[in-house]
Amino acid sequence: MFALTLRAPFAPSKPSGFDIGPASRVLVASVGAVMSLLCLIAIGRALAGLTPELPHLRNVAIAIHVVAVLPAIPLGAYVLLARKGDARHKQLGKIWLALMLLTAFSAIFITSGGGYGPIHVFIPLTIFSAWRSVATARRGNIPAHKRQLVFTYVTGLVFPGLAAFLLPGRLMNVMLFG
Template identity: 50%
Template sequence: MTTATANPLQFFNPFHRPAGALDLGPWIKGLVILSGTFMTAMCVLAIGKAALGLSGDLPHLRHFVIMFHVSTVLPCVPLGLYLLLAPKGTPMHKQLGMLWLTLMVVTALSTLFIHDGMRLSWIHIFVPLTLRAAWLTISKARRGDIKGHRNEIVSLYLGALMIPGIFAFVIEGRMMNAMLFGWG
């Protein structure tokens, strides 16, 4: 008979804990890690270039609503990544999750005021999607629908944060595009 020995470092590795209802499958976990890490790195690089004066003219910095929008969305990228990978159900998870959801809702609502007269564009489709997902995330968690809660969070992170984030970097004239590539 053999006895299993526990690795003392196993406690610190979130990928080797028993799977729970909120844990992600390997494909989704990989997608979250890849997209969240890449987007965080792109944001840090863009901010670093701008802070060092390597981005050229940034007229976006004079627009309060754009700065407010960016200041609420930037923490959502690494915080969301952490929340999706960290242990679930703890008081810290719940508090940081509410902070993340609040930041996401404030970010979405702030986009409505970026253009004068609340002029909307195609990218504003993410506003109602974000508001709906935030509502469902909370209501499903309160009902005890843990799988539904997890699915809403993952779709909110990948769909309403990563997709618009990609557009923020690739569309010429957007602030993150100008900061990273100096275009616009």
């Protein structure tokens, strides 16, 4: 006998769930919340005129970089923390990876004193990790896909974000601390 089952369009083929593990959830939620809050404070200070002049923003590459990375921080956290497998997860994941790639490619054109610094090591890591994230998902290797996306979040946003806020003279440091 044949059984006929109807499925709603874009419905996940497997049950979705919160599946990055408790330690990763705590890391992503904590870092995403703190970095998003720091960004909001820094932007608020800049908009209120509480920062010195920001010549960084005259550089088109830096402006593109900032415009791409600011929504990538909370969106990446949301995609990693929310239910997986449905159409919304896939669409938001694609948007997040596009923002991450725009962030990485714009960083190629950001140099201090004409050369690349240690922070630029995150550019190829982010690009490679984004590619691996898509490749593992397409192959159906979801455990590897999850690992790659957490790796992308940490190496593409967390470590460079810490540098952006903590190193004197960097745009986010100037906006946050004056």
